[in-house]
Each structure stands twice: as C-alpha cells, then as structure tokens.
Amino acid sequence: MASKKAVLRFPEKLIDQPIISRLVREHNLEFNILRASITALDEGLMVLELKGDQAECSKGLEFLKQLGVEVRPLDEVILRDEDRCTSCGVCHTVCPAGALVLNRETGATDFKQEECIGCELCIPACPPRAMLTRFNCK
Amino acid sequence: MAKTIAEINEKIKQGKVVVATADEMVAIVKDKGAKQAAEDIDVVTTGTFGPMCSSSMYVNVGHTKPKIKIGGGEATLNDVPVHTGLAAVDVYLGCTQLPADDPRNKVHPGEFKYGGGHVIEDFVAGKDIKLSAKAYGTDCYPARELETTINIKDVNEAVLFNPRNCYQNYNVAVNLSGKIIYTYLGMLKPGLGNANYCSAGQLSPLLNDPLYKTIGIGTRIFLGGGVGYVTWQGTQHNPGVKRNENGVPMAPAGTLAVIGDLKQMSKKYLMGVSFQGYGSSLNVGIGIPIPVLDEEIAKFTGVSDAEITAPIVDYSEAYPQGIAENLGSVSYAELRSGKIKIQDKQVPTASLSSYPKAVEIANTLRDWIKAGKFSLSEPVANLPGPDSGYTFGPLKTK
Structure with a gap:
C-alpha cells in the first residue's frame, strides 16, 4: 500500500471533466482531497492524497499528466x-x-x-x- | 569566598576561567549547592533570541560631492522611510518602520513583508541598500536630491541601538474572544485555542540576575553576533513588579537599552521578521555574562524553568483595553511541555523566541570567554532596582 500526496493543477480546458472520478475508478485508488480551489487564472488546483497499490499510484499520476494536469509531489512544493x-x-x-x-x-x-x-x-x-x-x- | 570581576578577568587572561551556560548551571547548583557552585564557576553565560520591537540602527552615510543636508529633509533606505531629524548625513531607522506604500492592515491581516527590521538584516548581511533622499538645499549643503546605494563596509558608522531589549519575563498571550486575532505574539485562535509566550526562561539574561546585581550600565554583552554594551535601563523598565521568594519577577519587569557596532554583527543574530496582522520587527540575539561573585549570584543563576512563572493575559480584551487582570500564571517548564491548562482546558503552547538560538548564543559567549576573546566589564552604574520606586505608568490622555 502506497500513499502519495501531490499538488495538481488543472488547466482551464479540463475543469469541467470528471478526472478524479476516472482516476479512482480506473486505478482502484483511495483518495483524500486536502485542498481544492479554482484560481483567478481559471485553473483548478487540488492537493490530493492517493492511497493504493504502488504501481497503480504511479500509473494514476501518469494518467493525470497525459491528460494535461500538472502534477507535483507535495514535498517539492x-x-x-x-x-x-x-x-x-x-x-x-x-x-x-x-x-x-x-x-x-x-x-x-x-x-x-x-x-x-x-x-x-x-x-x-x-x-x-x-x-x-x-x-x-x- | 567572594570573587571580584577583576579576579575573574585575570583568570580569563590566564585561560583558567570556568564558564557554564545558564542551562548547565541549573544542574550544577542542584547537584553541588550554590556555595560550591560559586567556588567552582566563575561566569555564567545567558542568551536570548526573539523579536524585540524597540530595536534600531543609526548610520552616518558619509558626505557626497556636492554635499547634501538630509537632516530636516526626507530619506528612505530600500523605500523604508528613515528618521532625518539629526545632522546632515546621520539617518536613523527603527525596525517597525514600513514603506509608505505598504498596504498595512487594509486587507486584514496584513503581511508586512518588508520593513525596517528587514533593512537592518540586509544591511548587516552586506547587501547594497538603496538610499533616496530629498533636501531643501542650503549654502553649505547645496544638493537637493540623492539616489545611490550604500553598503555597510563603506559607511562611516553603522550602530545598532536598541532602546528596549531583553524583557525580564513576559506575558503568555491567549484569546478569549470568538474570532482569530493577530498580535505581536502571533496568531491567537479563538476560545483559548493556543497560548503563545516569548522568553528564554532559565537562559534569559535578566532572569538570571533578577535583582540587577551584576548587569548594569556599561556591561559588555554579546549583541547580534558582535560585542555591545548596556547603555541604560530599557524603556518601560518596571522593576517594582511582584516577585517570588527567589526575587524572580512574576510579570514583565526589567528591560535593557543596548548599543553596539553593527559592522561586527551578523544576520545570523539579527533577522527581520513579519508579524501577520501586526507589523515588522527584528529578531535580536543577546547574550550577557554574569560573573558568579558569590553564593547568592550562583543561586540566582541556577534558576530553572520550573521556578519562573509568567502571567496568562487575554489579548482580545484585557491587553488592548489596558485592563490589569490575568488568567493566572504558569511556569516556563509547563509552557515548554507544549500544553498548559487554563480554565480546565488543555491549551497548546508555542514560543516566539527561539530556545535553540538562545542556547547557541550562550554557548558562543562561553567559548569567547574561555578563549580569552571576551572579558567582563564592571558596570559604571546600577539599573534601578526593585526598591528604587522606578516604575512604568500609562499615558493619561487629556
């Protein structure tokens, strides 16, 4: 069981899509939303903790990146x-x-x-x- | 047998001096007793590092060609206004001064990112500081404008002068109201959400010399990483407060005015700080050596956090309204445990002054004395003591 905290930035074009829902369903991950907001630049910002299989956690974050979500580990932020x-x-x-x-x-x-x-x-x-x-x- | 400062200085010269920090002295006095400790230990070093708002510097920037009389004009250092009510090129800056365009608390709580304290830190760090000045021009000082940079290594004098530092004990701040408040003792959560304090306790200079038997005007000290002196009692010096059986004040009491050559100091011990919703200030590091002249002084320097208490004050009402009441008192040992009990509630505690830095200062001063680099000075006059009648009164507005 792995746990990863990441800061996600959703560009404007992704704001209306159920991305976290897909992340959770497709990768069998638990999630805990630590923070979520829409910034003045019409971006979405979320601090998310993901828990699940190590490989699935990594794949899930890769999935987000491919969609155009900017992903940074929280400990680098x-x-x-x-x-x-x-x-x-x-x-x-x-x-x-x-x-x-x-x-x-x-x-x-x-x-x-x-x-x-x-x-x-x-x-x-x-x-x-x-x-x-x-x-x-x- | 009583010692003299001259005898201790002779031991320093010969490399035979025995120095302990005020932290170490707690155990020494406990184990050996004050009498033996007075024989064994020559000097106890103290230390404190925390925000001290009555801190400032004055600088003689040197004369330009043609000359300018900044005195009576206007000037800023890194856009922070300086006091120009002195001679032509002497400027004075206090650590709470803010740039004219700082938004202050217009959007509460303000951030106060850069003020006088930060200018002092940058200056002592050796950074170039922008000096802007406007003058009215005279026959002997014809220039009317100046825009340049100054550096601490080039100015004639750069002096740290602090009218009030080293508070002997301090309040523990809490908030009894229903909303967050922002104070010089940090953010205070509603309904006794936290309790903030600010003293080095058993390491604090004046708590180790509670009756000002050795610390006086002229005492040589560690100041901001360099050497400084006590020049006077600090403003708001209030020696007559209630004391415990060991003479330790149970509320904020004595204070010190100090001075020293800023050119010798370090940004490690002078740090600009920002208090959310309150303003800017300067963290100042001070260490004062206490000569262990006799058994009584040994006993004083053996004081421990458990024997020093501070009053708990509500900063939502009692403090701002000047109501002299408190919610009881608590020892520094309890405060350092991380939790205290107020009105049957467990309240988490936090400190504004840095204990690790205070330890570092006391250790540094100990090492200086042991290495023969720092000798003790005889005070030229005593500070007003508990029985002097010297007091701290309010302003009666008319």
Whole structure:
C-alpha cells in the first residue's frame, strides 16, 4: 500500500471533466482531497492524497499528466528555508497536520514533510518567513 | 569566598576561567549547592533570541560631492522611510518602520513583508541598500536630491541601538474572544485555542540576575553576533513588579537599552521578521555574562524553568483595553511541555523566541570567554532596582 500526496493543477480546458472520478475508478485508488480551489487564472488546483497499490499510484499520476494536469509531489512544493528557520516554534500551534512539531530531544522544530497537507497556513504565520511554496498554490 | 570581576578577568587572561551556560548551571547548583557552585564557576553565560520591537540602527552615510543636508529633509533606505531629524548625513531607522506604500492592515491581516527590521538584516548581511533622499538645499549643503546605494563596509558608522531589549519575563498571550486575532505574539485562535509566550526562561539574561546585581550600565554583552554594551535601563523598565521568594519577577519587569557596532554583527543574530496582522520587527540575539561573585549570584543563576512563572493575559480584551487582570500564571517548564491548562482546558503552547538560538548564543559567549576573546566589564552604574520606586505608568490622555 502506497500513499502519495501531490499538488495538481488543472488547466482551464479540463475543469469541467470528471478526472478524479476516472482516476479512482480506473486505478482502484483511495483518495483524500486536502485542498481544492479554482484560481483567478481559471485553473483548478487540488492537493490530493492517493492511497493504493504502488504501481497503480504511479500509473494514476501518469494518467493525470497525459491528460494535461500538472502534477507535483507535495514535498517539492512546501519547503523550509533552513537558514531562516530559528526553531522558535510559533508554527507548532498553527500547523493543523502535525507537520511542524517540537523535537523534544533537540528542542528544534522538525518539519515532517510526509505529514504536510499543503494548507500553507504556516507561510504567513512564520515571522522570519522560513516556510515557502515553490508552486503558486493560490 | 567572594570573587571580584577583576579576579575573574585575570583568570580569563590566564585561560583558567570556568564558564557554564545558564542551562548547565541549573544542574550544577542542584547537584553541588550554590556555595560550591560559586567556588567552582566563575561566569555564567545567558542568551536570548526573539523579536524585540524597540530595536534600531543609526548610520552616518558619509558626505557626497556636492554635499547634501538630509537632516530636516526626507530619506528612505530600500523605500523604508528613515528618521532625518539629526545632522546632515546621520539617518536613523527603527525596525517597525514600513514603506509608505505598504498596504498595512487594509486587507486584514496584513503581511508586512518588508520593513525596517528587514533593512537592518540586509544591511548587516552586506547587501547594497538603496538610499533616496530629498533636501531643501542650503549654502553649505547645496544638493537637493540623492539616489545611490550604500553598503555597510563603506559607511562611516553603522550602530545598532536598541532602546528596549531583553524583557525580564513576559506575558503568555491567549484569546478569549470568538474570532482569530493577530498580535505581536502571533496568531491567537479563538476560545483559548493556543497560548503563545516569548522568553528564554532559565537562559534569559535578566532572569538570571533578577535583582540587577551584576548587569548594569556599561556591561559588555554579546549583541547580534558582535560585542555591545548596556547603555541604560530599557524603556518601560518596571522593576517594582511582584516577585517570588527567589526575587524572580512574576510579570514583565526589567528591560535593557543596548548599543553596539553593527559592522561586527551578523544576520545570523539579527533577522527581520513579519508579524501577520501586526507589523515588522527584528529578531535580536543577546547574550550577557554574569560573573558568579558569590553564593547568592550562583543561586540566582541556577534558576530553572520550573521556578519562573509568567502571567496568562487575554489579548482580545484585557491587553488592548489596558485592563490589569490575568488568567493566572504558569511556569516556563509547563509552557515548554507544549500544553498548559487554563480554565480546565488543555491549551497548546508555542514560543516566539527561539530556545535553540538562545542556547547557541550562550554557548558562543562561553567559548569567547574561555578563549580569552571576551572579558567582563564592571558596570559604571546600577539599573534601578526593585526598591528604587522606578516604575512604568500609562499615558493619561487629556
């Protein structure tokens, strides 16, 4: 059983098509929509978690790409600038996913990318602006 | 037996000084007792790294040909307005200053991406900073406009001067209202959704010298990665607050005004920060050495997070309205555990000041002293103490 989180960007021409429905049916995958929106550019944006057979997960993402959906793994989208993070910890109570947590051994703030759901609440809440998005998710 | 600062400095010179950080001192005093600790340890180093809004720099940019009198005119650094009410080419910039076109809180909460604190960080990092100035022109200073870049390595003086840093203890901020609020202590969720605090606790300079026995005017300190000095009590210095049996204030109390050569400092310890919905500021790193002159000072520096408490204050009503009430108090040990109990509710906690950076600063200062690179200074005057009558009052509007 594999789990993959990805940021999907649907170009305008695909917005009216039941793509996620086909993805799930044809590849026997479970999905969890972490975020979904239509952006100002008339694009669709979705942060999706897929669960299922490893090979089917990869095939499913390939299927999306062939249709023209831009697919980026979430852990390449939400990043931390390690030089700016001071491990103050103010993000600990902002992150709803438990991805930014206190490491009790070191006192540092750990960024567990695998827990991140791409909500971006940490980005404006971080005073030194150490949290970044590399793929305009808005 | 009591020691003197001169004796400790002699040990520093001979490479025989024994230094512990305030973190390490907790266990040393606990294990050996204050009396033995006072004999064994010569200096305790403290550290803190957090947002300190009363931080600023002044710069003498040098004279142009022909000369310009920026004083009395207008000027900006990277589009952030600077104070020009000084002599011809001295400019002053505080870390909360914002560019004229920053939208502030017009769309709430504002982002405050770039302000005075960020200019100070970029300047100390060695980046070229755009200087724009307009002047009215005089016989001796005929130029009326200036548009150039300045660099910290070329200006005559670049000085960090902070009228209030190093708060001795601070409030724990919570929100009792039904909507999110954005404060200088971060975003506070409604209905006691989180509790934010801002102190290095047992590592914090003034919490290790609660009665200002060693830290005074003239004390040499680690400031922003370089060397600085305490120049005065900080603004809002309030030594008369309630204290526990060990002399530790149970609310925000003493503060320090500090100064130092910005050219020696580092962006590692001076970092521009943005508080959503509030404004820009500067994270400042400070470390202060405390000479362990006697048993009493050893005991003070052995203070632990469990013995320091902070008041819990509602920032939706009590704080903005200036109502002097709180929701009880809590220790830094509890705050650091990640959860505290308020009104029978488990509330997650978060810190605004960085404990790992505070540790780094205390360790760096310890290493400087051990290596003989940093000696202790005798204060030339004491700070107003708990019994001085010195106090912090409100503005009575008329």
